Amino acid sequence: MSSVNTAIQLITRExxxxxxxxxxxxxxxxxxxxxxxYDLAEALAGVPAYGPGASSADVAPAxxxxxxxxxxxxxxxSDAELGERILAAKAALGDRAVILxxxxxxxxxxxxxxxxxxxxxxxxxxxxxxxxxxxxFCGVHFMAETADILSAPEQAVILPNLAAxxxxxxxxxxDSVAECWEQLEELYGTEPDAEGRVPxxxxxxxxxxxxxxxxxxxxxxxxxxxxxxRTVLEWAFxxxxxxxxxxxxxxGRNTAKALGVPLEQMPMWNPRKDLGGNDEQAxxxxxxxxxxGFCSVHKRFSVAQIEKARADxxxxxxIVHPECPMEVVDAADxxxxxxxxxxxxxxxxxxxxxxxGTEINMVNRLAAEYPQHTIxxxxxxxxxxxxxxxxxxxxxxxxxxELVAGRVVNRITVADSVQDNARTxxxxxxxxxx
Numbered sequence: 001m002s003s004v005n006t007a008i009q010l011i012t013r014e015x016x017x018x019x020x021x022x023x024x025x026x027x028x029x030x031x032x033x034x035x036x037x038y039d040l041a042e043a044l045a046g047v048p049a050y051g052p053g054a055s056s057a058d059v060a061p062a063x064x065x066x067x068x069x070x071x072x073x074x075x076x077x078s079d080a081e082l083g084e085r086i087l088a089a090k091a092a093l094g095d096r097a098v099i100l101x102x103x104x105x106x107x108x109x110x111x112x113x114x115x116x117x118x119x120x121x122x123x124x125x126x127x128x129x130x131x132x133x134x135x136x137f138c139g140v141h142f143m144a145e146t147a148d149i150l151s152a153p154e155q156a157v158i159l160p161n162l163a164a165x166x167x168x169x170x171x172x173x174x175d176s177v178a179e180c181w182e183q184l185e186e187l188y189g190t191e192p193d194a195e196g197r198v199p200x201x202x203x204x205x206x207x208x209x210x211x212x213x214x215x216x217x218x219x220x221x222x223x224x225x226x227x228x229x230r231t232v233l234e235w236a237f238x239x240x241x242x243x244x245x246x247x248x249x250x251x252g253r254n255t256a257k258a259l260g261v262p263l264e265q266m267p268m269w270n271p272r273k274d275l276g277g278n279d280e281q282a283x284x285x286x287x288x289x290x291x292x293g294f295c296s297v298h299k300r301f302s303v304a305q306i307e308k309a310r311a312d313x314x315x316x317x318x319i320v321h322p323e324c325p326m327e328v329v330d331a332a333d334x335x336x337x338x339x340x341x342x343x344x345x346x347x348x349x350x351x352x353x354x355x356x357g358t359e360i361n362m363v364n365r366l367a368a369e370y371p372q373h374t375i376x377x378x379x380x381x382x383x384x385x386x387x388x389x390x391x392x393x394x395x396x397x398x399x400x401x402e403l404v405a406g407r408v409v410n411r412i413t414v415a416d417s418v419q420d421n422a423r424t425x426x427x428x429x430x431x432x433x434x
Contacts, residue, residue, distance in 0.1 A: 003107035004361050004384055008032050011382070027383030028052035035161060035390045036070045042163070043069070050167050053386030054296040058167035065141060067163040067390070067410075074394035079108065082393040086112050089400035097403055098129040099396075100147070102139035103338045104297075104359040104388040109138050109396060118338045119143040119206050120225045123150050126157075134158055134403055137412075138396065140387050141165045144412040145210040149422050157412045158403075160395035164387045166207055168323075171293035172247035174211040176271040177202075181219070183275055184244065187283055193241060200289070201240035203232060205248050206429075207295075210414045210422045212246070217421030223429040226322050226337035229255040231432045233288075242286050244269070247293030254322045254329045256288040268292055297385050298323035301357040305378040306331045309355040313374070319344055320357030320378070328357060338362060345370055359385050 002010075011025065012032040030037075030052035038051040048064035050056060074082070090097070090112065100122040101113030110116055115125035119139060123146045126135045135157045137144040141164060148157040181202070188199035202221035204212045213223050220239070224232035233255055236243045245252035253266055265287040269276030275283065276292075283289065301324045309316050318332040319341050329335045334344065338358060345354055345366055353374040356363045360377050361384055367375040402409045414422065 004364050004382060005106050005108055007364075008382055025381050027054065027381050028056060031382075031384070031389065034075055034394070035067075035163075035392050036075050036394070038390065039067045039069060039161075039163060042066050048163070050165065050386040051163070051390055053389050054300060054383045055167040055386035058170075058296055060165070060167070061170050061173065064165055064170065065162040067161045067395075070394055070398060074398050077394065077397070079393065082397045085397045086393060086400060089397065089404050092404045093134075093400065095129070095131055097134040097136060097400065098126065098132040099136045100125060100138060102143065102388065103342075103362040103365075104385050105138050105391060106361055106384070106389065107365065108393050109391055110361075110365070112393075112396060113138060118225070118227075119146065120227070121339065123147050126151055126155075130155075134408065136160065136396070136399060138391050139164070140169075141412065142169045142207060142209055145414050146206070146213075146426070148412050148414045149210060149213075149419050149426065156408045158399050158408065158410050159412050160399050160410060161390045161392070162410055164390040166387055168247055168293055168295045169207050169209055172204075172208060172212060172271075172291050174209065174215060177212060177215055177246060177291075180244065180269055180271060180276065181215075184283070184289070187275075187280060197238075198240045200242050200244055201236045202244045202246075203236055203252075204246055204425070205229075205251055208247055210418050213425045214418045214421035217424035217426075217428075221425060221428075222432065223425045224432075225429070226251060227339060228429065228432050228434045229322070230258065231434045232429065233259060235428075235432050237287075242288065244289045244291070246291030248295060248323055249290040249293055250295070250298065250325055250329075251322050252288055252290045253326050254324075254335065257326065261287045266290055295323040297359050297383075298357065299325065300379050300381075300383060301325070301328050302378075303327050303331045305357075305380075306355070309376075309378060313353045313355070316353045316355050317344075317348075318355045318357070318378070324357050332357065342366065345373065345375065348373060359388070361385075361388070 008026050008031045012029045048060040099113045101110045101116045126147050144159040192198050202216045204216050206225045267278045267282045270292045320332040320335050322335045357378045363377040
């Protein structure tokens with residue numbers, strides 16, 4: 001099976017030759033270009049953007065990191081040449097560097113990773129290489145931050161393309177959350193009830209900035225992953241009357257609903273409105289306050305796609321990620337983290353048809369890894385994570401060869417003032433095992 005990048009190249013080439021939409025589709029023909037084209041466009045415009053892909057319509061904050069220009073030699077190199085240079089650099093560095101690759105990365109990058117997994121698994125994988133001088137994180141910005149928090153101070157965490165951020169993570173910034181917290185404290189007060197539960201406790205999804213993880217650590221809160229979100233909410237409810245959950249509304253809603261929290265007790269907080277757009281009584285009656293954030297990849301999945309999959313493939317098993325909207329999770333056969341999805345397919349002993357609701361690069365890779373099954377993405381349009389797609393073998397070759405030359409580029413560093421509280425929230429998460 002060809003990679004997602006190869007498929008995009010073929011589709012856009014065929015569209016150009018025919019002057020019309022070819023069989024198959026991609027959400028943006030700009031995906032066929034090198035990510036350095038987006039770097040240059042942002043530099044010329046003076047405005048950051050997430051790039052083509054699922055998050056192309058999301059507005060990037062002004063402070064979003066931008067990538068400088070990649071040296072020309074890496075832009076012009078063929079895939080084969082980049083591969084040779086990456087392998088040569090890896091050999092020269094040996095155990096001095098470890099490469100981490102997120103499930104959603106393109107195959108052309110994943111093939112060089114020493115570890116492949118979700119953000120939490122990769123942060124833990126880095127801990128198994130305490131002697132590595134450099135951790136090259138092929139993922140997005142918040143993941144590299146987490147690795148820097150959990151790794152040793154002398155280890156350098158490197159993000160091959162600084163523009164590889166996360167639009168969902170950017171939907172909840174430290175100032176907006178702090179302002180929300182002030183309004184909630186004014187409404188609820190800070191005194192615990194007769195059972196010792198505080199009025200409200202913050203919970204942030206792993207897909208958030210180090211600053212927000214630190215906010216949770218400072219205010220008695222915790223970080224969760226899609227794997228342990230249920231356990232974390234149970235932990236929070238033992239300590240608080242209600243939870244402020246950010247930045248992903250869908251993971252919060254789906255998890256709380258599974259715990260029996262009624263939808264009417266889950267008001268949405270819009271940071272652009274006073275009291276988040278709610279009246280005081282709705283907030284007083286709440287159990288979970290959901291932040292107005294979402295993942296643009298998982299928002300693309302729909303009940304109509306599930307209905308079509310069931311009509312086309314009777315008996316199909318539909319598995320979706322809990323970042324999908326509630327109605328999609330309800331219509332699926334099961335929902336879980338990327339690791340859950342991978343394990344569910346690995347556990348199938350008989351040839352099975354799976355329709356998967358998560359990022360296309362992972363789905364495509366699972367289809368290649370398990371040819372005995374029929375595996376396809378619910379969304380028929382090839383539309384990868386915009387920010388994951390900003391990392392290309394050219395950037396990986398560049399940062400590795402810079403390391404060989406004794407230079408560290410694109411280092412991600414979390415300030416000491418943030419690290420301590422963020423680590424506290426992450427350690428609480430580590431203790432909350434499902």
